[in-house]
Amino acid sequence: MLYALKIATRYLTASKAQTALLVFGVAIGVFIFIFMSALIGGLAEFIMMRTAGDMAHITIQAEAVDPALLQPNTGRTVLLVQEPTTQTTAILKDTAAFLPLIEALPGVTGTSQQINGSGFLTRGVQVTQVSINGLEPGHESVIVNLASYITEGTANLGAGGVLVGKTLAEDMDLSLGQTVRLQSAQAIDAALTITGIYEIGSGGPDRRQAYVSLATARTLFALPQGVTRIEIKLADLYTADALAPRIMALTGLDAKSWTEQAAQLLEALQAQAQTGFILKAFALLTIIIGVASALLLSTYRRRPEIGIMRAMGAGRWFVMVVFVSQGALIGLMGGLFGAAAGYGVLLAFPSRVSFGPGQSGLPIDIRQGAYGLAIWLTTLGAILASILPARAAARLDPVTAIGQ
Amino acid sequence: MTALLEVRDLVKTFGMGEAATRVLHGLTLTMEAGELAALLGPSGSGKSTLLTILGTLMHPTSGSHTMLGLDLTTASDSALTEFRNLHIGFVFQFHNLLPDFTALENVCFPTAVREGRETTAARTRGQELLVRMGLADRVHFPTANLSGGQKQRVAVARALMNRPELVLADEPTGNLDRASASQVMDLIAEINHDEGTTFLISTHDEKIAALCRRQIVVGDGIVTG
Numbered sequence: 298m299l300y301a302l303k304i305a306t307r308y309l310t311a312s313k314a315q316t317a318l319l320v321f322g323v324a325i326g327v328f329i330f331i332f333m334s335a336l337i338g339g340l341a342e343f344i345m346m347r348t349a350g351d352m353a354h355i356t357i358q359a360e361a362v363d364p365a366l367l368q369p370n371t372g373r374t375v376l377l378v379q380e381p382t383t384q385t386t387a388i389l390k391d392t393a394a395f396l397p398l399i400e401a402l403p404g405v406t407g408t409s410q411q412i413n414g415s416g417f418l419t420r421g422v423q424v425t426q427v428s429i430n431g432l433e434p435g436h437e438s439v440i441v442n443l444a445s446y447i448t449e450g451t452a453n454l455g456a457g458g459v460l461v462g463k464t465l466a467e468d469m470d471l472s473l474g475q476t477v478r479l480q481s482a483q484a485i486d487a488a489l490t491i492t493g494i495y496e497i498g499s500g501g502p503d504r505r506q507a508y509v510s511l512a513t514a515r516t517l518f519a520l521p522q523g524v525t526r527i528e529i530k531l532a533d534l535y536t537a538d539a540l541a542p543r544i545m546a547l548t549g550l551d552a553k554s555w556t557e558q559a560a561q562l563l564e565a566l567q568a569q570a571q572t573g574f575i576l577k578a579f580a581l582l583t584i585i586i587g588v589a590s591a592l593l594l595s596t597y598r599r600r601p602e603i604g605i606m607r608a609m610g611a612g613r614w615f616v617m618v619v620f621v622s623q624g625a626l627i628g629l630m631g632g633l634f635g636a637a638a639g640y641g642v643l644l645a646f647p648s649r650v651s652f653g654p655g656q657s658g659l660p661i662d663i664r665q666g667a668y669g670l671a672i673w674l675t676t677l678g679a680i681l682a683s684i685l686p687a688r689a690a691a692r693l694d695p696v697t698a699i700g701q
Numbered sequence: 702m703t704a705l706l707e708v709r710d711l712v713k714t715f716g717m718g719e720a721a722t723r724v725l726h727g728l729t730l731t732m733e734a735g736e737l738a739a740l741l742g743p744s745g746s747g748k749s750t751l752l753t754i755l756g757t758l759m760h761p762t763s764g765s766h767t768m769l770g771l772d773l774t775t776a777s778d779s780a781l782t783e784f785r786n787l788h789i790g791f792v793f794q795f796h797n798l799l800p801d802f803t804a805l806e807n808v809c810f811p812t813a814v815r816e817g818r819e820t821t822a823a824r825t826r827g828q829e830l831l832v833r834m835g836l837a838d839r840v841h842f843p844t845a846n847l848s849g850g851q852k853q854r855v856a857v858a859r860a861l862m863n864r865p866e867l868v869l870a871d872e873p874t875g876n877l878d879r880a881s882a883s884q885v886m887d888l889i890a891e892i893n894h895d896e897g898t899t900f901l902i903s904t905h906d907e908k909i910a911a912l913c914r915r916q917i918v919v920g921d922g923i924v925t926g
């Protein structure tokens with residue numbers, strides 16, 4: 298084994314330019330592999346953070362309860378008229394009883410009790426329809442990291458404060474400290490002071506949303522107790538599908554995983570991962586074909602030597618190991634160089650963490666380069682690639698190979 | 702004294718059908734241990750073919766082949782590989798040495814390939830052989846930098862590395878000038894005398910043949926003299 302390795306090494310160093318070219322070719326394949334891994338991984342994480350990162354991982358929504366009906370005797374058609382004013386908003390009561398249970402579950406990093414509804418924001422003669430989110434003070438940034446999106450003022454919601462998006466502020470010419478009037482669909486209104494302006498970077502929340510404190514929302518929607526929604530954040534968003542049923546069993550409430558609403562996003566991410574997988578597979582295939590053809594050429598060129606080695610008592614297995622070792626060494630060297638080059642080039646890109654929404658370029662994640670996997674797969678691929686040429690070499694008839 | 706090797710009724714046919722060429726027509730030959738024999742015959746008479754069969758690199762079409770009391774006619778490839786390594790040395794006319802290795806590395810090959818590595822003992826013996834071949838100052842030379850005569854002497858040293866009973870040399874001096882050729886032949890004769898190694902050397906050079914104690918002449922695929 299050791300001796301076969303010595304001969305393999307000598308063969309590689311004997312034709313330095315050719316070996317260097319081959320290793321270079323393999324390194325390019327590895328580089329592409331690593332770059333794709335970092336890009337697809339970074340992109341997925343970026344998209345996740347931009348969308349799923351700012352969304353609740355598990356949501357408990359109060360179910361609208363239809364008012365009970367007294368069934369008339371059979372055979373009669375009943376016309377039912379529902380008065381809008383008497384419609385009761387579905388609420389979750391006794392949150393204090395089950396919230397600690399949810400918060401104690403492993404993997405739950407935060408909960409947010411909310412009262413949500415729609416309403417109108419008025420300043421002077423300008424009126425804009427908005428969706429109103431009532432958040433607990435101190436829990437403003439649990440789901441959407443509001444604090445990080447604040448461009449003016451603060452994310453802390455006081456009793457008479459309201460947070461609006463930057464687009465809305467621009468559209469209505471609002472500025473920090475101004476007073477606006479917020480009216481709910483229940484026609485209750487409140488005068489509120491703009492204490493913060495945020496820019497999340499996506500249209501909806503920036504244009505049509507107003508955050509108020511839970512207490513303000515209670516007044517606006519006439520809900521002296523309970524909340525309309527509980528949102529739950531997890532350490533690992535992929536555990537949501539497993540945790541939602543547990544929460545359901547624990548509380549008897551309808552807990553939904555984010556994946557139920559985000560099927561499209563997941564599909565897109567999956568498609569993206571598949572594209573990456575195909576590109577990486579092609580990079581590997583190129584490496585395998587390159588190594589195989591180079592070694593096939595080498596076995597042809599060294600036919601007389603193979604014949605001599607066989608005449609001197611080298612077995613077929615020995616010849617096989619000599620050529621497979623060459624493949625393995627090329628793969629390993631190409632893998633190492635490619636991985637080093639990949640890491641070096643990725644260093645030049647802005648880190649994924651610092652990559653912002655408006656920034657041009659690529660959200661590459663240097664930690665997702667899959668360096669070890671790239672080196673390992675390349676070496677394995679090169680070994681596989683060398684088996685065919687090595688077998689051809691081992692099966693050469695020594696007499697015709699020597700060609701006396 | 703029992704025979705070192707014996708071939709009986711050797712037939713070798715290349716190709717099939719109309720393209721078939723019969724090279725050996727029932728050749729029979731016996732060699733005793735310690736012989737120094739020349740294999741003579743015109744070009745195309747089957748000398749190389751016979752040496753290849755004796756060297757276990759090729760099976761005859763029919764006939765028997767025994768050496769050291771072993772029937773090699775039907776032995777497996779791996780058995781023959783081991784047998785070759787231990788009992789037979791080769792010197793070819795061309796393409797003799799591994800070009801990317803030094804003289805010493807080439808000489809050590811037959812031992813190293815069996816032991817799995819180049820041991821110190823093997824290197825010592827390889828060096829001794831090269832000194833004996835008059836190549837003391839060429840031990841670590843890449844073989845590409847050696848002259849034709851030096852290359853053939855390295856090849857002889859390598860053929861002797863595992864102390865084989867038989868060395869088969871196919872026109873070892875065919876490519877050399879007269880001075881180099883006789884130098885190689887003198888060394889072969891010396892080894893044969895000192896160590897008792899059996900040599901079978903194919904040549905069509907009468908002067909070379911004259912240096913051998915026995916002359917075997919091949920013609921029409923059989924031994925004619």
Ligand SMILES: Nc1ncnc2c1ncn2[C@@H]1O[C@H](COP(=O)(O)OP(=O)(O)O)[C@@H](O)[C@H]1O
Binds near residue numbers: 715722745746749
């Ligand atoms: N592999 C082969 N296929 C077909 N014919 C061959 C082969 N090897 C040798 N021959 C033929 O066998 C004959 C004897 O060749 P060879 O043994 O090399 O003779 P010599 O060494 O005496 O010159 C030649 O006619 C040659 O063409």
Ligand SMILES: [Mg+2]
Binds near residue numbers: 748749750871
């Ligand atoms: Mg010949």
